[in-house]
Amino acid sequence: MKNAVRNVICGTSTLVAVVLSFMPVITGERDIAISAHHFDHAVLMMFGAIAGLSLYRSRSGDFESPRWIWPALLGPLVAMMLMAPGFYAIVDRAPLFHAFNHLLFVVIAGLTAYAGQRYVSGVGWASALMLELMAVAAAFGYGVAPAVASAPTAVQATSSVARGPADLVHGRQIFAQNCAACHGAAGQGGMGPSLRNEHIRKGEVAAAAWIKKPAPPMPALYPGVLNEKDVRDVAAFVESLK
């Protein structure tokens, strides 16, 4: 009975994981945000790991099976290397290849969890959890760069063309009126942090987003004091500070 339940869980998880893996083929999706893509992988790997854990049949005795430790530990590393956002442009162009790439994640997750259990009963849960934590955490910053000067995404590039170029002279005026008291007349810092070389830490889009919705103690001046154009111009000015 127990084994039958395990078989059902294993089969269902595998089926869900396979269907989800082929979503790029089914939906023909393109240019998905990297953070969302990482979450997709985390979900795929979760089902793969569940399948791997339920595949394991516990044995009586107190065993350590040394050779199984290696797939249990290499799995998370290989998965994170394969999740390199540098590959996304390639896999996005070929949905079928993308789907097989996803299937690979499922296999890796299943193997990681199963091998951990085979090594020592209970360790599979730890290795699966480790892989899952890494996959979820990856969504928050691995290849996701609100804060580093990088090539704009297609959406960002399109919207900035639509809005036209920023006015640095106007941005300087806005800065002098609203920002210089804390950040210094030349952005050298004062009560607030220095904004020199801010372009290394934040791209223009991220800088504008920050100005619109800052964290305390920085005051939120949008949309009351500053309008959309003011924000864009002052963000561009801040980005130009060296």
Next chain:
Amino acid sequence: MTDATTVFPDRRARNVMWAYITTGIAIFGLMVLVGLGMRAEQAQWLNYGPGLFYSLMTLHGAGMITSMVLCGMGGLWYLMNRERAMDPGIAWTAYAFMTIGVVCVIASVWPGGFGASWTFLYPLPFVGATWPSWATGAFLIGLALIMFGWTVWCTQLLGCVLRAYGGLRGATGWDLVFHHARFEASGKAEPPPYAFAALVTAVDGLLAAAGGMLVGIALIVHWLYPGVAIDPLWAKNLTYFFGHTFANLTIYMAIGLVYYALPKYADREWHTSAVLAVAWWGTLLFVAIAYFHHLYMDFAQPQAVQYVGEVASYLAAFPPAVVTIFGGALLVYRSRLRWTMGSMFMYAGLIGWLIGGIGALIDATVPINVSLHNTLWVPAHFHTYLLEGVALFILGWVFWNLETHSGLTSSVRTRWLTGAGIFGGGGILLLGWYVAGADSVPRRYAAEPAPGPDIAAWASIGAVILVIGLIICCVEAIRLAKSPRTETNP
């Protein structure tokens, strides 16, 4: 396949332990000299320039943490191997990964000239680097190998703990705490105190490794494909989640050794109690979330986690202070403790841990951190913790083994000379950082503003005395190791 009935010759387990410990101590000795060289540069006794200083600082940081971790790994692996036999091949492979990693880190610094420090913050080391790109790669790969070796070891230790005490429930002492009468009636033995140290090290070590490996892989991918950018705040969180936890666990590994050996000196037992179990549950949680105190100055960090950082930093201090340090003091009190090199180091290590912990708590207090952040107060507290805490526990464990092995103890004069060197010289060295930190002298500066150089000169004298103490200690250890063997299995 290794089952519970397989009995490995104890010699094989001892070989594993001594390989880890001697490698760790060799790196430690080298890094002490590097540290002395750095303090001498700050004192303006030497003048080799900031480029080399920052490379040496990077090597010193990575090397010291790795050396302490290696020593703790060897000792705790040996102790837990007595509970359930573990495959030495896995331990040797972990050792190989770590030593190859150390070689890569050394190569990145010399001849590579890498100098971004071991807990560098992205976009370092890719922006403004004065060293070649291969040095960055060698450093990142070196750290990744060290981390992978650590992961292998933690996994094996976790497996051992789960096997020995019937899964997580038994290993955490759950029934001991919540179903005490039933547990007593079952006749099961509770895990020994050092098994709690092993469990916490394995679990928090794997969590830290997950964070470290993720940010490590992201950095390696960025090194290979510069177009793959990383969120700096995310990277900083993961870097310190890994770095702080990894460094913090060194003392929890080492205290496992003290749990075993100090009672032998005192001829008493260190019992497992419900209080001890609960204290280690607290440690399990708080060690993993205290790292937020490294990001107090990051105003982009969500404010709620800043509160978590302060509260967790304070709460992390309670379990060791109440259970281990106070428990250790009570164990020794009126016990007719045999004062030898081993017991001296272990007991002094408890005091060092207490002082370093208080220094850390002061810095983890937000209003005080505003003033002490990135001053020499920071190296003051972690050097107290590592040099007069972890390192002393390790030396204590080494001498416990050597004294048991030889049946000999050191003369009173040798103990006084060693103690004067290590505690006296070490005290002067540490005081230099505390005084300079309280005076706002910045950390990680090759050339410090006044009064930094004057204080550094005094601290360097302390460091020289410390080195003399360590040399005497080393000579004494070799003497004991070379004496005829009287007992093989402490």
